[in-house]
Amino acid sequence: MSKSIIVDAIARLEGEGGLIINVKDGKPVEIMLDIYEPPRFFEGFLEGRIYNDVPDVTARICGICPVPHQTSATIAIERAFDIKVPEQTYFLRKILFLAEFIESHVLHIFMLQAPDLTGHEGVISLAGDAPDKVKAALRMKKIGNEIMKIVGGRSIHPVNLKVGGFYSWTDKQALMDMIPDLQWGFEAIVEASRWAATLPFPDFEVDYEYVAVHNPDEYGVIEGDIISSKIGIITDEEFEENYLEKHVSHSNALHSYNSEDQPYMVGPLARYNLNFAQLGDKVKALAEELGIVPPLNNPYKGLLARAIETAEAFDQIIKLINAYDPTGESTVEYKVKAGRGAVATEAPRGLLYHRYTLTEEGKVLNAKIVPPTAQNLARMESDLWQLVPQVLQKEHEEATLDCEHLVRSYDPCLSCATHFLTLKVEELE
C-alpha cells in the first residue's frame, strides 16, 4: 500500500477503565490505565453539521459536565464569527458554569474521594458516620442543580445556551430567590473545608507542570489565556502547538503530552496553584486561615482545591446574580461566515479545549475537542510509576486501594463509579 492510513484525532470520551500493573522482580515493569470505553467519535459526527447544533450536540459528550462543553463550543464558534457578547451574557454564562462546578465538586469531595480518606467503603457508610456532612453535601449539590435548571432549562444537558447569547434571559427574580440557599451553601462549604483540611492525606508529592486557564482579573474559568507553570502564558490558539495528543494502544482515550513529550496536569490543583492570587478576598482569607495555600503538589489534595473552589463558586454566583440585570434581546445579531475559533475553558476536571473550522454557510469543516481527563491520563500513569514502588510491599488490598485512591483523586470522568478500578498486579516470570 502506498498511502498510510493516519487518523490524526480520534474523538474520545471518558468512560470506564481498568488499571494493570505488571511487576517483575518486585518492580513495576508496566502500568496501564486501560480505557476500554469505546471511542465516541463526536468530532467526526460534528463535521458537516450546522454551527447552531454544535453546543447542544457537544453537551451530550458528558452528563456531568455538559456546561463546559456547551460553553466552549459556543465561544469557539463566536470567535470564528467575530461575535462579541455583552457583559450580561457573560454573567449569566458564568453563573451556569459555576453552578456546575458546585454540583460536580461536591459530588467528588463527599461521594468519591472523602470515603478514601476516612476509611469508608463508600458514601453510604460515610453517611452512617457523618450524616450531617453528607446531608449538607446533598443540599449543596442540589443548589448547584437548581441554578443550572433555572438558567439552563434543566440540570442535565441544559438547553438555553446558544451562539450569540441565550435563547431567553433568565428571570432575575428566580435567581434572587436562590440567594439564601447560596449563602447557606457558602457557609456549608466553609465548614466542610475546615473539616477537609484535617483529613489524613497520603504523603506524596510530584513535580508537576500545571496548565490552566488564566485571567488576571478573576479566577479564570471561561475567559482568559492559558497559563503553564513551565512555559508561562500562551493564547488559546497556541494550545495545539504546545500540547499534543497521542494514541496509545491500551487506551481508547488519547494521551496528552507537552512539546517535550512529558505529561502535564490540568484540574483543580493546576488552577489553584496558578490562579490563587485571583481568588476573591473572602475565599483567599479562608484558604490562608486553613493553610490551604500554594504550592500544593500532592494530587490527593485536589480535594482541598475543590473545596476552596466551591466556596469561590458560591461567592461568585451571589455577586453575579446581584450584578445580573438583562435588557434587550438575549441574542446579539451576527453574520455567519467562514472562520476558525478555538477556546480553552475550565471544566471542573480541568482545562477543556474546543476548536472549530466553519464554512461560509456555517457548517463544521472540522472539530477538535480535548477533554481534561484525556489530558491527565498520561499524568496519572506517571504518578502511578512513582507511587507503586512505595506500596508494593503492602497487602494486596491496601496497595490496590492506594492506587485506586490516587486515580480517583484526579476525579477522572471515567470514574463516575467510586470503585471503577479492577487492579491486576501480575507477577511476571
Place this chain on the structure above:
Amino acid sequence: MSQKKKRLKIIGIGQSFRGDDAIGIIIVEEWRKLCLSFIDEHGVESEISSLPGLGLIDMMAGFETIIFVDAVQTGINLPGTIYKLREKQLASFVSGSKSTHGWGAAESLRLGRELKIDEMPETVRVLGVEAGQFEVGADVSPEIQIKVKEIVETLQGMIEEEINKN
C-alpha cells in the same frame, strides 16, 4: 417541617439505549397508556428516570409509597422473569447493578435511609424484570418484549394492592 406526604408514585428506571435496561421506561410508558382512566381517577403520579443517581432521593421524597420499575440481573433466571420485591430484598441485587456509574436505585435508597431524611417514603417496592443484555444501541430482548403486557398487569396489581391497603 415535614408536610403531609402524597400517597404513591411510580418511578421507571432505565436507559433507552442499553438493551433490556430500557424495560423500566417501557413498562411505565405502557402502563400510562393502558391505565389512563385509573391513573386519572386515583391521581397516581409517575416519573421516568434515566439517571438513578442521587437525584432519586429527591424524586422519592414526599411520597408514602414508591414503586420502582427496573431491570435487574441475577443471572440465575431467564430474561423476562418478573420479581416483586420489598425493600429488604434489594441488597441482594445491588452488586450486580449495571446502572451507569455503579450507582443505582438501591444505593440512593440506602443513602436516603442512612441519612434519615424525613421525606423518604415508608414503603418502597420494586417491580424487577430479569434482563438478558445491556448492549449499547440494542433493542429490548424479544423474550422480554412479549411479556410487556404481563409486566404492566403486574405493576397495576401492585398499585391496586397499595391503594387498597388500609
